[in-house]
Amino acid sequence: MSKKIDFETLKIGDSIPELVKEPITRTQLALFAGASGDHNPIHLDDAEAQAGGLDGVIAHGMLNMAFLGQVLTEWLPQRAVRSFSTRFAAMAYPGDVITCKGVVSGKVKEKGENLLELDLLAENQNGEILLKGNATVAVKS
């Protein structure tokens, strides 16, 4: 889990540890539909997805975002995360392997807290960017 993170020695441009997720499965999409409350059939039923102009079922964008959130919480406690946002750039499909990455983009001291700004991205096995995001995390000095 999380090791001691030193605000003073972290530099802009430093990477945080990558997270490679297990391949997305149809079972996972079904479980996430139930767990997330998003029952849109484009994530569950190929015929419905094709009727919507897709090749087949796609992963929930919010599942991809949940993966990206884990690159933060594998690195530091969840309570340290102050903000987290993403833009949904491309879709993920069953079988895709998602890799989540983060790079320090800013360092701020505010109200006695050391805040790190991070640029985040999630990409598939072909290097196609699925999500582009940002986060702010508080790090003890």
Place this chain on the structure above:
Amino acid sequence: MDYKNYINKTYEPFTIEVEKGRLRFFAQAIGEQNPIYQEESTAQEAGYESIPAPLTFPFSITMDAGQSFNVLEDMGIPKTKAVHGEQGFIYHKPICADDVVTGQQKIVDIYEKKGGALLFIVTEISLSNQRNEPVCDLQSTIVVRNG
């Protein structure tokens, strides 16, 4: 149709109970391995009141409340023309199992791009817990293909 009339529209306030089993199920579904998302005692040792809601779970709270994509139906836009464009969270305090969370959705902006080919709908929801403490603010952008 003039969608601008919907800017600043607010929807009915809602209340959602955060259930422990649901949080465990959500953590399993996203492949989250950390035991704080499964075992209450481990979560408490880590300083949480109970099992914490993962970072993106607040969006599911709003889905359970029938919010977020409901603006499409309200505006008469077919769901099949819309995609989730952006999602943001600002965290004030952890949301934990057994919390009772309240919120209210507001459309904060609507604008067009590419000469009207794309319509952007921006909504915000602020969530508070049973002690009236702010826990999380959500901002969602829905992108609609016109025509």
